[in-house]
Amino acid sequence: MKIICVGRNYAKHIDELKNEKPTDPVLFLKPDTSVLLKKQPFFIPDFSSNVHYEVEVLVRIKKVGKFIQEKFAHKYYDQISLGIDFTARDLQQKLKEKGLPWEKAKGFDGAAVIGQHWFSKENFTNIQSLSFHLEKNGETVQQGNTEQMIYKIDQLIAYISQFFTLKIGDVIFTGTPAGVGPVEKNDRLEGFIEQKSVFAIDVK
Ligand code: ZN
Numbered sequence: 001m002k003i004i005c006v007g008r009n010y011a012k013h014i015d016e017l018k019n020e021k022p023t024d025p026v027l028f029l030k031p032d033t034s035v036l037l038k039k040q041p042f043f044i045p046d047f048s049s050n051v052h053y054e055v056e057v058l059v060r061i062k063k064v065g066k067f068i069q070e071k072f073a074h075k076y077y078d079q080i081s082l083g084i085d086f087t088a089r090d091l092q093q094k095l096k097e098k099g100l101p102w103e104k105a106k107g108f109d110g111a112a113v114i115g116q117h118w119f120s121k122e123n124f125t126n127i128q129s130l131s132f133h134l135e136k137n138g139e140t141v142q143q144g145n146t147e148q149m150i151y152k153i154d155q156l157i158a159y160i161s162q163f164f165t166l167k168i169g170d171v172i173f174t175g176t177p178a179g180v181g182p183v184e185k186n187d188r189l190e191g192f193i194e195q196k197s198v199f200a201i202d203v204k
Contacts, residue, residue: 057080081114114199
């Protein structure tokens, strides 16, 4: 199983990090060892003093595919969830400045939170119009809607599959909306799709 992440897919988040708007989707991978194990807290790694949460809608691949056409992309997934792309922002910044890959800042152990619940896309009238949000200690810190995505889910699947064969069980992190920020010890993060709670994790 691999995790494919999309960067810079919401305009307001691009602005808040002062990044350039991409001309193609920005992709990076997280290893399977980055998945935070079920019911485990997230431990802030020693190498960072500025770990950020990024709440993102997740898509799970159900069929092997390469060079998938956008019009057929919907056949390759039927489950969606919500997760966090934890990012060591200080380390990422240093790597970006040097033009180096981001993996250490985004692929460390525990850096990929995958929701405890997956929802069939049939549960929703339109998955490109889903609201989601993240609460930190009971306060909403990030709020988004999939209609704000620059590249929609079907476009992402078509694009990704030009480079990486998609396999059953692969998970796509579709990018974060504005409002990213740091976590501290003893924070509690809870993610929601519409009003359904999808995950709750403790930061240690
Ligand atoms: Zn992200």
